[in-house]
Amino acid sequence: MKNKEIQEERMRGYFIEATKEILKGEGLRCISVRNIAERAGYSYATLYNYFGDSKELIYECVKDFQDECGESVKIDTANVSPGKKRLKLICKSYVKYFVQYTGIFELFFLEKISDLASKQPTVELIRTFIDRLCEDDWNHLISKKVITKRQAEQLKDQLRLTITGLLLFYINQRYPQSYEEFNKHLDEQLKLILNF
């Protein structure tokens, strides 16, 4: 009875790995059931023995990508102690990850989800991700009485909305046109929000 579970989980892993590869490489618009299955080395119908539908599969990747992004942020902010400065660094590293893998941004924020109810936990994971990345820093600022809890909540909202907006316009509408300009805009917005 245990072997079965191991094998089943392994099969799921093959499809998930294939999906992640396509998402990071070719991007979200190259994702298709047949495409994924081919890369995983199975027929397209086999996929339905392990996942209810294609959306369920691609949302399985969210957690992994968040872990990877988290690692990337950790590297970019190593040896910097919690506080305003690190907060900015985290945001910039977070943004950098999605600019590098625009397909993952599309999966996180642009993909229209059918049967949203079943994906609500994942959607929540996505929305609160940036907050979790900055958790220590917010707590630090609150404990040092630089800001209040209430202010922290407002700033979290502002940061999340602004950063998502920036990425949306840059990735989906090529505005600004250059990465340099984009980074300038990002810096400006971070300064506006975070120079308390």
Add this chain to the structure above:
Amino acid sequence: MKNKEIQEERMRGYFIEATKEILKGEGLRCISVRNIAERAGYSYATLYNYFGDSKELIYECVKDFQDECGESVKIDTANVSPGKKRLKLICKSYVKYFVQYTGIFELFFLEKISDLASKQPTVELIRTFIDRLCEDDWNHLISKKVITKRQAEQLKDQLRLTITGLLLFYINQRYPQSYEEFNKHLDEQLKLILNF
């Protein structure tokens, strides 16, 4: 020679009208070439005699929707003189329009555009729309020396990013869950940005 142009423009109008109806009614995911053509009373292939592809057609609707939204904003802000107060009212009316017609929000901000180059003018029209709606108010505040030109530019950016972000999370991820909560969030953000 003139008749031909008139007839051609009329045909285009039929398809555009059908597209607008579907977008406002069923939404963006119900848009399809066959669907549009059927509502327009023609075969799906006929559409290609008047539009290069389906994307070209649906982007033709942007201008009309902006006009309609502009009218709606005008009504909601009638008899209010330019300034901080009206700025907020415009933003709230703008948001209200997209909440009512979520398909139009998806068209404006979420639709991934193939051949972005040819749609760059439309994309620009979309991005600058909220700025144009608030134009008189920004000019008023600048001329009254409440804010500088530089500040106005920053605030425009902040407003555009935040509002788009709010709508993105509400429409695409159902956060917040209720319209009341959403409006509370909107009010908070507008207050944070605009109480100069």
Add this chain to the structure above:
DNA sequence: CTAATATAATTAACACTGTTAATAAAATCA
């Protein structure tokens, strides 16, 4: 170790999608 059964993987099929080529209908003009 073979035979029956249960499980897993595959192919075929359906209903869609956008788009193009070939065909049918309609309008224009000599």
Add this chain to the structure above:
DNA sequence: TGATTTTATTAACAGTGTTAATTATATTAG
């Protein structure tokens, strides 16, 4: 009216997600 040009339609292709029927592979019982 008859030939030509323009316009609209159907047929077809290559895709999409998904399900049912079929084949192949394990597993278990005798």
